[in-house]
Amino acid sequence: MTKERLVVIGNGMAGCRAVEEVLKRDPARYDVTIFGAEPRVNYNRIMLSPVLAGEKTFDDIVINDEAWYRDNAITLHAGRAIKAVDIEGRKVIAEGGLEVGYDKLILATGSDPFRLPLPGSDLQGVVTFRDLDDVEAMVEASGKPNARAVVIGGGLLGLEAAYGLARRGMAATVVHLMDVLMERQLDESAGYLLREALAERGVETVLGAHSEEIVGRDGKVAGLKLKDGRVLPCDLLVMAVGIRPNAALAKAAGLQVNRGVIVDDAMRASDPAVFAVGECVEHRGNCYGLVAPIWDMCRVLAEALTDGEGAYAGSVLSTRLKVSGVDVFSAGKFAGGEGCEDIVFRDAARGVYKRVVIEGGKVAGAVLFGDAADGGWYFDLMRAGTDVAEIRETLIFGQAITEGLSGLDPSAAVAAMLDTQEICGCNGVCKGAITGAITTQGLTTLDDVRAVTKASASCGSCTPLVEQVIRLTLGDGFKAQAGPKPMCKCTHHPHGDVRKAIVEFELKSMPAVFQAMEWTTPDGCASCRPALNYYLLCAWPGEYVDDSQSRFINERVHANIQKDGTYSVVPRMWGGMTSPAELRAIADVADKYAIPAVKVTGGQRIDLLGVRKDDLPAVWADLNAAGMVSGHAYAKGLRTVKTCVGSDWCRFGTQDSTGLGIKLEKFMWGSWAPAKVKLAVSGCPRNCAESTCKDIGVICVDSGYEIHVGGAAGLHIQGTQLLTKVPTENEAIAVIAAVMQMYREGGWYLERIYKWMARVGLDTIRAATVDDLDSRATLYARFVVSQETAQIDPWAERATGGVAAGEFAPMATLPLEMAAK
Amino acid sequence: MTLQAHIDPHWRDVGAVTDIPERGARxxxxxxxxxxxFRTGDGQVFALVDRCPHKRGPLSQGIVHGHGVTCPLHSWxxxxxTGQPTGADAGKGCAPVVPVLVRDGRVLLAQPVMAD
Known part of the structure; x- marks a missing residue:
């Protein structure tokens, strides 16, 4: 009996694997002929990255060498592209005219790298990253001294190209359109960690970057120009922006083609003798670019070709990769979605981030960074649709712990632990060391145990375990203790620890804090985000970019929201002074925008109430035009400096209290603080400006200026305490600025000065701002630096449309006839 | 008129997804x-009647975190x-959900149903 003729177009991973699977099932059935466009045997394309990085050679990544083709009697036409397929005549026509007939044909033509149609993309030195020829071109370019590479595309392929080139000694920069690297596989937190890891390995990343033009010199690439005008010089430019199924041949042959070659569940194309497999395929609307689904397809195809049964139902995808020792895994709905809940685990010391997404009691996705050992387990749970409600508590800790603890309640599990088993990984404390310390030293609280043994004293993630050990050892003698209150439910760290860590570990972004302080939510909450935004702004003035979406509405739109959703607007009046011109402008604005209420405030300002959000920019523009700026009546920051008329007018006035108030306000406006800050300056001890119930108050006396701190007249009534008395106006300003800065750096978010003072002590404040002149000077200097970037009128920025243009107008207005049914 | 709106008259194109700030609302x-x-940190888009079930606060002005929004008036x-309050306020009314679709980067809103 003559064998059937099986022709395969494509000598890549899919084509050869399909043949292997067929041979495995029925080695004698077909006469196999393989055509490959590349002049070489079948190799593992995924391993081109290590070849580029110099970690492997081509020989290492060959899957099937010449002997395999020979032993299986396969005819290989390497370096011979197929020009056409004759469906009617059941034959393929190769380059040079060779025609080969078939009974069954497999299209495994793979995909082509997508080339951005940028000006200059035809310059020498612009390459893609697809086959060995590309790798050889890149290796050659990297050999030149001081060579620089730019890679367009921050997906898997682009990052591997950049990493490989960096390993070869090139300065490599990845330019990515999105704000997150590998955004199709990673969430923002993991993307941030990957970016950091790449930077450590010499790969720079530019995110949110639109490429505009490839700049050339003498026909060769010289740099990449971005839309924002930046030019990144380079000698090699790699385009790794994606792939497209290579379906041209199938289309020309008259087969049904959409994005890829359309196949049914048996991998059959629109002609019964033709099959397709791999990246060139479109199955149920999906095209795949990963290896696992391709293996699935090959198995199904082989069944179809050997009269077996099998149907391809599409693949659930997971990605696992390693960027120089960093393991990354992602699968499914890794970024959550409607009706999903997140379980997040971070281990700052090990650089680990894990997020498991649960939907309907089942694992719906996962992203793992730094430790991907349990990726396969989560993936299995996900594909099997296992109900994980029972193991939810320990799920995030992985398979070993979950299965080790299954059936045990947590305290039984702790009781079953050996004395030599480690409880606190950070400080290497075993269970026996803790129980020993409790019994010998009579410890009864978590804090005691922490102090003596250091267990749970570092990252704190073993705190529940340590508490279990104490409870087991002492029984009812255990005193549960709160300790410092965590910032919010997203973290176990209190405000103070977080502030300290931001400065000490130079944490400069919110994802950096989330990771270092082991946040348990992906992007914080309405309680911690504003706090962190302030802490970062305070620690890194001029460097940290304010995140408006982490601001409470009043600070985001620079006006105060009212119960009906309208806003109130309070222009600044320096020291409470105003003029006929300002009053006229305010009156005009109130008329023009039909503002329903105008009121005088306790801080000596005028409040325009009931302004529609859409009108805010125009209202501000008019007030700006009359010389007025934002009064920051909405700010956790400097609000008002209230004054009396002082020695200018008052027969009792001892100093120019109005003048000092204006000076203080002009110096300090715009500064953000943990909570609102109100100042007052009174010209004599009669205290008409009510200085002694302000956060910081000055009372002028004949011999100088008394500085009072820590007053409040709101939820709590609190008189100030006298900090010091100074002889000159300048010294008063210096001390007040130093107190303000000390509070800015040490206060907890929403903690007013009086509460901060009760916590740190008046003596501490006095020592740092009054007694120690060096300390006062450095605090003062830091305040001045922070004011350099703080004193920009937010109203002017928004009134001119430059900032937050989308904030005030509705996104769309649906007219009546469209909205009505 | 966009293609989508033409095909399906019940969906209104109200703009691009990128018109909504991440972790923000319009x-x-x-x-x-x-x-x-709303557009959440993970790129999802949601729509609710802009009215907190508590005291009618404009939810579009709140802070967006995870798949929740904190009302600017009283922090519900x-x-x-679901439009449902969470935590201690669970079960106390809801902000009606407005069906929303994202197609080719555009936000499509179903005709809103405002229950009074």
Whole structure:
């Protein structure tokens, strides 16, 4: 009996694997002929990255060498592209005219790298990253001294190209359109960690970057120009922006083609003798670019070709990769979605981030960074649709712990632990060391145990375990203790620890804090985000970019929201002074925008109430035009400096209290603080400006200026305490600025000065701002630096449309006839 | 008129997903009142009637975190997917969900149903 003729177009991973699977099932059935466009045997394309990085050679990544083709009697036409397929005549026509007939044909033509149609993309030195020829071109370019590479595309392929080139000694920069690297596989937190890891390995990343033009010199690439005008010089430019199924041949042959070659569940194309497999395929609307689904397809195809049964139902995808020792895994709905809940685990010391997404009691996705050992387990749970409600508590800790603890309640599990088993990984404390310390030293609280043994004293993630050990050892003698209150439910760290860590570990972004302080939510909450935004702004003035979406509405739109959703607007009046011109402008604005209420405030300002959000920019523009700026009546920051008329007018006035108030306000406006800050300056001890119930108050006396701190007249009534008395106006300003800065750096978010003072002590404040002149000077200097970037009128920025243009107008207005049914 | 709106007259194109800040919201004004359209940190888009079940606070002005929004008036946390208050305020009314679709980067809003 003559064998059937099986022709395969494509000598890549899919084509050869399909043949292997067929041979495995029925080695004698077909006469196999393989055509490959590349002049070489079948190799593992995924391993081109290590070849580029110099970690492997081509020989290492060959899957099937010449002997395999020979032993299986396969005819290989390497370096011979197929020009056409004759469906009617059941034959393929190769380059040079060779025609080969078939009974069954497999299209495994793979995909082509997508080339951005940028000006200059035809310059020498612009390459893609697809086959060995590309790798050889890149290796050659990297050999030149001081060579620089730019890679367009921050997906898997682009990052591997950049990493490989960096390993070869090139300065490599990845330019990515999105704000997150590998955004199709990673969430923002993991993307941030990957970016950091790449930077450590010499790969720079530019995110949110639109490429505009490839700049050339003498026909060769010289740099990449971005839309924002930046030019990144380079000698090699790699385009790794994606792939497209290579379906041209199938289309020309008259087969049904959409994005890829359309196949049914048996991998059959629109002609019964033709099959397709791999990246060139479109199955149920999906095209795949990963290896696992391709293996699935090959198995199904082989069944179809050997009269077996099998149907391809599409693949659930997971990605696992390693960027120089960093393991990354992602699968499914890794970024959550409607009706999903997140379980997040971070281990700052090990650089680990894990997020498991649960939907309907089942694992719906996962992203793992730094430790991907349990990726396969989560993936299995996900594909099997296992109900994980029972193991939810320990799920995030992985398979070993979950299965080790299954059936045990947590305290039984702790009781079953050996004395030599480690409880606190950070400080290497075993269970026996803790129980020993409790019994010998009579410890009864978590804090005691922490102090003596250091267990749970570092990252704190073993705190529940340590508490279990104490409870087991002492029984009812255990005193549960709160300790410092965590910032919010997203973290176990209190405000103070977080502030300290931001400065000490130079944490400069919110994802950096989330990771270092082991946040348990992906992007914080309405309680911690504003706090962190302030802490970062305070620690890194001029460097940290304010995140408006982490601001409470009043600070985001620079006006105060009212119960009906309208806003109130309070222009600044320096020291409470105003003029006929300002009053006229305010009156005009109130008329023009039909503002329903105008009121005088306790801080000596005028409040325009009931302004529609859409009108805010125009209202501000008019007030700006009359010389007025934002009064920051909405700010956790400097609000008002209230004054009396002082020695200018008052027969009792001892100093120019109005003048000092204006000076203080002009110096300090715009500064953000943990909570609102109100100042007052009174010209004599009669205290008409009510200085002694302000956060910081000055009372002028004949011999100088008394500085009072820590007053409040709101939820709590609190008189100030006298900090010091100074002889000159300048010294008063210096001390007040130093107190303000000390509070800015040490206060907890929403903690007013009086509460901060009760916590740190008046003596501490006095020592740092009054007694120690060096300390006062450095605090003062830091305040001045922070004011350099703080004193920009937010109203002017928004009134001119430059900032937050989308904030005030509705996104769309649906007219009546469209909205009505 | 966009193609989508042409094909399916019940969906209104109200703008691009990127018109909504990440972890933020925008208002869509309709004849029956505002609709709040949210974009979460993981790129999902949700829409609710822009009215907190507590004291009618404009939810579009709140802080968006996870799949929730904290009302700017009294800090109720509303689940974006269901419009239901969460935590201690669970079960106390809801902000009606407005069906929303994202197609080719455009946000399509179903005709809002405003229950009074």
């Amino acid at each position: 208002r869509v004004a309709t004849a029956q009142g505002d609709v709040a359209v 946390v509303i689940d974006l997917a």
